Amino acid sequence: MSLRPFIFILGFILVFTAGVSLTGGIINVNAAGMPDLDHQQRELTLDSQDLQGLIAETGAGSLEIVGVEGLNQIKLVADIYTNADSKVILTLEKKANKAKLKADFEQSGFNNDSPYMDIKLQVPAHLALDIDDGSGAILISKMTADINVKDGSGELIINGGNNVSIDDGSGDIEVNQISGELAIVDGSGAIKVTDIQGNIVIDDGSGSIEVTNVQSTVTITDGSGDINVVNTKGLSILAAGSGNVSFDKIDGPVSME
Numbered sequence: 503m504s505l506r507p508f509i510f511i512l513g514f515i516l517v518f519t520a521g522v523s524l525t526g527g528i529i530n531v532n533a534a535g536m537p538d539l540d541h542q543q544r545e546l547t548l549d550s551q552d553l554q555g556l557i558a559e560t561g562a563g564s565l566e567i568v569g570v571e572g573l574n575q576i577k578l579v580a581d582i583y584t585n586a587d588s589k590v591i592l593t594l595e596k597k598a599n600k601a602k603l604k605a606d607f608e609q610s611g612f613n614n615d616s617p618y619m620d621i622k623l624q625v626p627a628h629l630a631l632d633i634d635d636g637s638g639a640i641l642i643s644k645m646t647a648d649i650n651v652k653d654g655s656g657e658l659i660i661n662g663g664n665n666v667s668i669d670d671g672s673g674d675i676e677v678n679q680i681s682g683e684l685a686i687v688d689g690s691g692a693i694k695v696t697d698i699q700g701n702i703v704i705d706d707g708s709g710s711i712e713v714t715n716v717q718s719t720v721t722i723t724d725g726s727g728d729i730n731v732v733n734t735k736g737l738s739i740l741a742a743g744s745g746n747v748s749f750d751k752i753d754g755p756v757s758m759e
Contacts, residue, residue, distance in 0.1 A: 539583040539615050546578040546594045554599045555630035555647075556623075561606035563618035563638045569627030569645040569662065576601055577624040584617040592619070601629075606636075639673075648682070665700070674709075683718075692727075702734075710745070719754065 551574055558565070563583075578594055589608040594601065607617045618638065625631075630647040633640070636654045643661040651658065652669045658676070660666060665682035668675065674691045677684060683700035686693060690708045701718045704711060710727045713720055719736035722729060725743040736754030739747065749756065 539585055539617060542582050542584075544580045544582065544592060546580075546592070548576045548578075548594050548596060548601055550575050550601065550626050550629070552599060553596065553601050553626075553629060555632060556601045556603065556625055557597070558603040558631070558633045558635070559606070560603070560621065560633070560638075561619065561636040562616060563605075564620045564640070564656075565623075565633070565635060565638065566621070566641045567623045567625060567631065567645070568643050569629075570624050571627045573624060573626045576626075578603070579622045580605065581620040582617075583619070585615050588617045590617075590619075646681070 556576065576594065580592055582590055582592070584590055584607065587609055591604055591606045591608060593604045605619050605621055627644055627646045629645075631642065631645065631649045631651075633651045633653075635652070635656075637656050639657045640651065640653060641659045642649060642663070645663045647663065648665045649660060649663040650667045653671065653673070655672045657673050658668065658670060660677045660680075662679050663682070664680070666677060666680050666684050668677075668686045668688070670686070670688045670691070672690045675686065675688060676694045677698070678696045680698045680700070684695065684698050684702045686704045686706070688704070688706045688709070692709045693704060693706060694712045695702060696714050698716045699718070702713065702716055702720045704721070705723045706725060706727070708726045711722060711724060711729045713731045714733055716734040718734070719738065720731055720734045721738045721740065723740045724745070725741075726745055727743070728745040729739065729742060729747045731737050731749040731752070733751040734754070737749055737752050737756045739758045741759065747758070
């Protein structure tokens with residue numbers, strides 16, 4: 503048998519293998535060679551005397567808000583991760599009887615690294631919250647006033663509050679210890695609700711729903727995902743879509759359509 507066909511085949515294999523390795527190397531070099539985002543930290547404070555609420559407009563990044571009884575100012579710490587093509591927008595100012603926070607970026611070009619801002623706030627527990635957030639996790643705790651959240655994507659956890667309203671695109675939602683009513687409109691993601699004093703209304707696209715310990719009625723409209731409700735004063739399921747439905751310890755009327 504002639505060696506020429508064998509040598510040709512071996513050469514083809516070596517060239518092909520080298521080509522694959524080179525391509526992988528280029529991808530790795532590009533990934534490793536991307537410029538890192540610049541990090542800076544800023545702190546802001548605002549006198550909260552006579553303020554009744556906080557309006558927050560935030561872009562990408564996490565947002566943590568902690569209510570503190572007796573606090574007489576709003577304290578903000580922002581960890582900012584940015585690139586050369588972005589301009590930081592970070593303001594906290596008084597507008598009539600409310601504080602207004604704006605945290606976002608202006609982009610002057612295209613960059614592989616997207617800027618983001620992680621924000622931590624301490625606020626008086628009695629301030630009403632009105633939040634419009636782009637993306638990133640949100641954690642709100644120890645508030646006693648009304649909370650309104652419009653969120654694009656990212657996990658949302660609320661521990662404490664009076665009347666709570668949520669309009670969420672995607673991401674898991676967890677709400678606990680609410681002294682008033684709760685309304686949730688959700689696109690996708692799991693919903694877990696516990697220890698609510700008032701009525702609950704949930705309109706959900708997809709994702710599981712778990713509701714426990716409600717001192718009033720629960721109304722659910724669901725597209726897909728399992729539903730589990732335990733220990734409420736009534737239950738109305740207007741639409742269950744696809745998924746299992748289970749309930750127990752309902753001290754009141756139960757209806758399913």
